[in-house]
Amino acid sequence: MVLNNIEKLLEKYENGETSLKEEQVLKNYFTSDTVAPHLEMYKPMFAYFLGNQQEQFTKDVPLKTKTIFNYKWISVAAVAVLMLGFYFGTSFGNTDLGTYEDPQLAFNEFSKSMEMISTKFNKGASTVSYLNEVNKGTSTLGYLNEIENTTSIIFKN
Incomplete structure (x- = not known):
């Protein structure tokens, strides 16, 4: 049983x-x-x-918590440093704006600046004058498109 x-x-x-x-x-x-x-x-x-x-675990279990680094505070600190840098950089900067007391002297400096800009601009414009030739070539290609259009009309009919 x-x-x-x-x-x-x-x-x-x-x-x-x-x-x-x-x-x-x-x-x-x-x-x-x-x-x-x-x-x-x-x-x-x-x-x-x-x-x-009947088995028992006898070792100690370490209960350390892992510290989590908060990256949000780094971004807040970086923004604060940048804002302080902009504020103090502009307030302690050079206050000389390049103004002249004498109008004739200001006009002469302005004329020198414009003359220098004009010579550099003319030098740059002369190096790209070959682009006019490219424009002429592209207009010639436009004529080829006209020829292609007319031939396609002729052969379709």
């Missing part, structure tokens, strides 16, 4: 339908010396479970 009960419990155990009390009955039966010969194969498994149940 006891053997039939153990076999039914084993079948329930293999199907995962046993309760904790029923599993304890199985562990007690298989750790005893009186195990049926055809059920000897289950004895090492339940002995392992019983030994595993």
